Amino acid sequence: MSLPLTEEQKKKIEENRQKALARRAEKLLVEQRQSTASGSSIAATASQTKQGPSPNLPSDTSKLVRHGVIPKQQNPSSSSNGDQRPHNSHSFHLNAPEQAKGMWKTEEDNPTVGPSHSLPSQVTLTAISPTLAQSLPEVSTQQNLGNKLSQGHPQASHETKLTPFVNTTPEPLAKTKISQETPDSSSRQPPKDPELETKTATPSTSGRNISNTHYDSGSVTSRPEGRSQKVGKCIRKGDRFQVVIGFNAELIAVFKSLPSRSYDPATKTWNFSMTDYSTLMEAAQRLPTVTLQPLALEEASGSAVAQSCLPPAASLNFVEGRCLLISRTRFEADIRGTEDLITLFKQMDSRNYVARVRCLPQVKLDPLPMTLVQAFASQLEKTTLTADIPEADLSEVDTKLVSSLLPFQRAGVNFAIAKRGRLLLADDMGLGKTIQAICIAAFYRKEWPLLVVVPSSVRFTWEQAFLRWLPFLGPDTINVVVTGKDRLRAGLVNIISFDLLSKLEKQLQTPFKVVIIDESHFLKNSKTARCRAALPLLKVAKRVILLSGTPAMSRPSELYTQIVAVKPTFFPRFHDFGLRYCDAKKQSWGWDYSGSSNLRELKLLLEEAVMLRRLKSDVLSQLPAKQRKLVLVAPGRFSAKVRAALDTIAKEMTKDSNKQKQKQALIMFFNSTAEAKIPSIIEYILDLLESGREKFLVFAHHKVVLDAITNELERKRVQHIRIDGATSSADRERLCQQFQLSERHAVAVLSITAANMGLTLSSADLVVFAELFWNPGVLIQAEDRVHRIGQSSSVGIHYLMAKGTADDYLWPLIQEKIKVLGEAGLSDANFSEMTEATDYFCKDPKQQKIYDLFQKSFEEDGSDMELLEAAESFDPGSASLNSGVCSQDMEGSTSTGSSSKKGRFEYFDNWDSFTSPL
Numbered sequence: 037m038s039l040p041l042t043e044e045q046k047k048k049i050e051e052n053r054q055k056a057l058a059r060r061a062e063k064l065l066v067e068q069r070q071s072t073a074s075g076s077s078i079a080a081t082a083s084q085t086k087q088g089p090s091p092n093l094p095s096d097t098s099k100l101v102r103h104g105v106i107p108k109q110q111n112p113s114s115s116s117n118g119d120q121r122p123h124n125s126h127s128f129h130l131n132a133p134e135q136a137k138g139m140w141k142t143e144e145d146n147p148t149v150g151p152s153h154s155l156p157s158q159v160t161l162t163a164i165s166p167t168l169a170q171s172l173p174e175v176s177t178q179q180n181l182g183n184k185l186s187q188g189h190p191q192a193s194h195e196t197k198l199t200p201f202v203n204t205t206p207e208p209l210a211k212t213k214i215s216q217e218t219p220d221s222s223s224r225q226p227p228k229d230p231e232l233e234t235k236t237a238t239p240s241t242s243g244r245n246i247s248n249t250h251y252d253s254g255s256v257t258s259r260p261e262g263r264s265q266k267v268g269k270c271i272r273k274g275d276r277f278q279v280v281i282g283f284n285a286e287l288i289a290v291f292k293s294l295p296s297r298s299y300d301p302a303t304k305t306w307n308f309s310m311t312d313y314s315t316l317m318e319a320a321q322r323l324p325t326v327t328l329q330p331l332a333l334e335e336a337s338g339s340a341v342a343q344s345c346l347p348p349a350a351s352l353n354f355v356e357g358r359c360l361l362i363s364r365t366r367f368e369a370d371i372r373g374t375e376d377l378i379t380l381f382k383q384m385d386s387r388n389y390v391a392r393v394r395c396l397p398q399v400k401l402d403p404l405p406m407t408l409v410q411a412f413a414s415q416l417e418k419t420t421l422t423a424d425i426p427e428a429d430l431s432e433v434d435t436k437l438v439s440s441l442l443p444f445q446r447a448g449v450n451f452a453i454a455k456r457g458r459l460l461l462a463d464d465m466g467l468g469k470t471i472q473a474i475c476i477a478a479f480y481r482k483e484w485p486l487l488v489v490v491p492s493s494v495r496f497t498w499e500q501a502f503l504r505w506l507p508f509l510g511p512d513t514i515n516v517v518v519t520g521k522d523r524l525r526a527g528l529v530n531i532i533s534f535d536l537l538s539k540l541e542k543q544l545q546t547p548f549k550v551v552i553i554d555e556s557h558f559l560k561n562s563k564t565a566r567c568r569a570a571l572p573l574l575k576v577a578k579r580v581i582l583l584s585g586t587p588a589m590s591r592p593s594e595l596y597t598q599i600v601a602v603k604p605t606f607f608p609r610f611h612d613f614g615l616r617y618c619d620a621k622k623q624s625w626g627w628d629y630s631g632s633s634n635l636r637e638l639k640l641l642l643e644e645a646v647m648l649r650r651l652k653s654d655v656l657s658q659l660p661a662k663q664r665k666l667v668l669v670a671p672g673r674f675s676a677k678v679r680a681a682l683d684t685i686a687k688e689m690t691k692d693s694n695k696q697k698q699k700q701a702l703i704m705f706f707n708s709t710a711e712a713k714i715p716s717i718i719e720y721i722l723d724l725l726e727s728g729r730e731k732f733l734v735f736a737h738h739k740v741v742l743d744a745i746t747n748e749l750e751r752k753r754v755q756h757i758r759i760d761g762a763t764s765s766a767d768r769e770r771l772c773q774q775f776q777l778s779e780r781h782a783v784a785v786l787s788i789t790a791a792n793m794g795l796t797l798s799s800a801d802l803v804v805f806a807e808l809f810w811n812p813g814v815l816i817q818a819e820d821r822v823h824r825i826g827q828s829s830s831v832g833i834h835y836l837m838a839k840g841t842a843d844d845y846l847w848p849l850i851q852e853k854i855k856v857l858g859e860a861g862l863s864d865a866n867f868s869e870m871t872e873a874t875d876y877f878c879k880d881p882k883q884q885k886i887y888d889l890f891q892k893s894f895e896e897d898g899s900d901m902e903l904l905e906a907a908e909s910f911d912p913g914s915a916s917l918n919s920g921v922c923s924q925d926m927e928g929s930t931s932t933g934s935s936s937k938k939g940r941f942e943y944f945d946n947w948d949s950f951t952s953p954l
């Protein structure tokens with residue numbers, strides 16, 4: 037038996053102990069400062085909590101632990117995105133790859149939403165990634181604190197068991213550290229050094245000190261303030277729960293405020309319905325003198341646990357839910373539930389959450405579709421979230437092409453190669469998808485022959501682009517398929533229109549390994565012949581490069597064929613895609629897929645596995661103010677008769693006849709050019725509209741061309757304005773306003789000479805010159821209707837040119853004049869460097885003679901006027917050339933106002949292909 041300590045001894049021991057405590061507290065403070073300075077997890081966590089969320093973290097993670105799962109209010113705008121969930125839906129975040137791993141964490145996404153005041157009829161559960169979870173306050177703080185405790189406080193716990201209801205408000209370190217449960221405390225034993233806990237702890241600003249979280253039902257510990265601390269717990273009793281705790285007046289007041297309260301005098305305990313559970317726990321947390329342990333959930337079998345905690349079956353109706361991806365690493369479980377079920381979710385440890393929920397007999401939870409899991413599977417392997425695309429080795433590709441790529445274009449090529457040459461390049465219009473596609477295709481040069489499928493109006497522009505960017509390709513290696521009788525594989529590069537492709541099905545039996553599809557939204561309707569011809573081809577090709585500035589113009593269903601073209605294994609059944617993203621609804625006549633749903637997830641999926649899209653505004657700093665483009669239209673498309681007639685007129689100009697006759701021939705050539713180009717011009721305009729170009733200007737100067745365009749726009753019911761020489765000044769102003777303010781498709785059809793000045797049409801960013809004009813100053817002025825103050829975008833300018841017509845001479849004439857103006861410092865425009873077709877004009881002696889005539893005619897005073905008048909008054913019906921540009925060819929053209937389709941075919945190989953309704 038030991039002797040009792042003397043007072044002296046007791047005093048000495050107490051003094052020593054106080055000194056030890058002071059030393060320990062000092063040491064802890066030093067550690068805290070060090071960790072703050074080095075950005076260690078404790079300090080980082082605290083500041084992170086204060087400074088707001090990281091991109092993938094909830095806005096207030098501090099409350100994360102307090103409720104194992106706290107509902108998040110759904111963004112009310114989600115339904116406008118096609119998300120059909122109710123606005124009061126709540127979320128639990130889950131990590132997508134972890135769905136496969138079965139690891140879950142929870143978070144509170146919207147701390148402003150009270151957990152139980154208005155219990156929702158639907159919950160959405162969301163998980164986060166393991167990497168993110170590690171950075172969450174409740175994990176990192178506790179773990180780090182645990183580690184520190186083990187170093188700095190030998191008596192403190194190494195184990196950091198955390199209940200979901202611990203207050204994680206950042207606290208001074210000394211206090212926070214001792215908030216950790218010791219192994220003993222976690223097994224409901226008092227801490228080994230309770231005095232250390234109480235004496236080193238200081239009260240938190242909230243008056244609540246987490247150091248007092250000692251779980252021992254009904255136990256009382258002394259608080260630094262000297263107030264009595266009650267520790268109690270909740271116990272499940274059927275569909276109610278009971279609170280076991282000693283007397284605490286504040287808590288009793290809370291009990292009495294709860295509607296479902298009931299007092300059992302036998303056990304002297306209060307019990308409540310589960311609906312009051314969250315309110316009670318919230319309120320208890322705010323009481324500084326109360327620590328209430330939440331309902332326990334066994335860690336074992338999810339189903340057993342879940343079911344044991346379920347309210348009686350009668351109170352829990354059958355509910356359905358589904359998982360939805362919300363970021364590259366997170367998804368939500370969206371469940372429509374009863375209040376009881378939601379209460380149950382809130383109690384769940386969210387690890388194995390999905391496994392648990394799916395074991396509930398009353399809950400049917402659809403997992404993420406395999407397509408999504410597969411698409412995001414690569415995220416599983418990653419330790420950090422990164423979207424870095426490796427730099428592709430383009431050493432085998434033509435250096436001029438590679439060095440011409442703008443930085444964002446180079447990134448596009450890298451992306452394509454990272455995706456093994458299968459992608460939808462959906463850059464905004466005019467961002468240079470052509471050069472990127474050619475570069476990507478050139479990277480796979482060993483797998484050629486190459487097939488390029490394009491709208492027929494740009495077949496020859498593509499040919500020119502290949503010649504420009506891949507000089508090793510001679511013209512004889514490029515095969516532009518013009519008729520259904522041509523061979524599809526005659527060249528190293530084979531260019532064909534969508535409509536001809538469907539006519540060459542037999543030739544498609546030998547697959548191409550590398551395929552480019554320009555304006556791939558032309559395939560949006562799987563029932564069209566073009567789509568039926570193209571899809572099988574794309575599914576077997578090794579590389580598929582789809583290009584479109586507008587992959588879907590009105591609804592997600594339009595994307596399906598393009599997704600399948602790039603990823604044939606994604607959503608093999610359209611119906612599955614329709615159910616998920618098209619808000620598919622069963623109607624009396626069948627399924628309606630015209631809606632939209634889960635657009636956020638669809639966007640994520642597209643960006644992860646299928647599509648690269650940059651907007652003009654994203655890369656504006658890399659773009660020139662004006663991008664001019666030469667569009668070769670209609671070569672080879674004039675009928676033999678028209679070609680012969682144009683040739684005859686051209687010959688007339690080379691004859692040594694008198695000046696007047698030569699000029700007449702020139703005027704005739706000019707007029708015939710206009711007329712011959714009309715179908716190509718209209719085709720190009722309709723292609724632009726089909727490609728989603730909403731607003732643009734079309735300049736022409738023959739009345740017959742202006743008429744043909746406006747007639748066609750009227751026929752297609754496309755909103756448009758027309759300003760020509762006959763438009764009054766008042767009307768000009770009004771029409772300009774109308775165009776500027778129009779929000780729908782709108783085309784301004786303008787006379788080059790009457791509308792090249794004094795008008796502001798800057799709400800468009802594209803100008804199309806349907807016809808050329810010999811005076812470049814007038815062209816530049818016309819361009820500037822759009823490129824002017826108020827224009828915030830890079831402006832596209834397309835010059836439509838037809839080979840074998842007056843354009844052959846007008847274009848070099850313009851270039852030459854621009855050069856002269858440039859040398860005189862009067863123009864900084866450059867018309868020769870800007871286009872693919874710089875070799876457009878080939879000077880054989882006869883052509884040179886005609887060119888000279890053009891030059892002379894347009895330089896003489898008054899010639900302009902003569903030509904302009906001739907253009908104004910040109911009437912194709914009466915102006916058939918003596919040489920016979922076959923009046924019957926002209927008759928049928930749109931310009932005559934005749935609706936004869938037969939006549940149109942004289943010019944065009946497939947009028948029907950572009951006259952289908954928009």
Ligand SMILES: Nc1ncnc2c1ncn2[C@@H]1O[C@H](COP(=O)(O)OP(=O)(O)OP(=O)(O)O)[C@@H](O)[C@H]1O
Pocket residue numbers: 440441442445463464465466467468469470471584585663664665666870871872
């Ligand atoms: N890196 C570049 N160097 C030189 N010219 C370029 C470059 N990128 C694009 N261009 C030019 O910009 C113009 C627009 O390019 P392109 O026609 O490829 O755009 P797009 O994205 O296909 O547009 P759209 O969707 O309207 O067809 C062309 O004249 C093209 O030659």
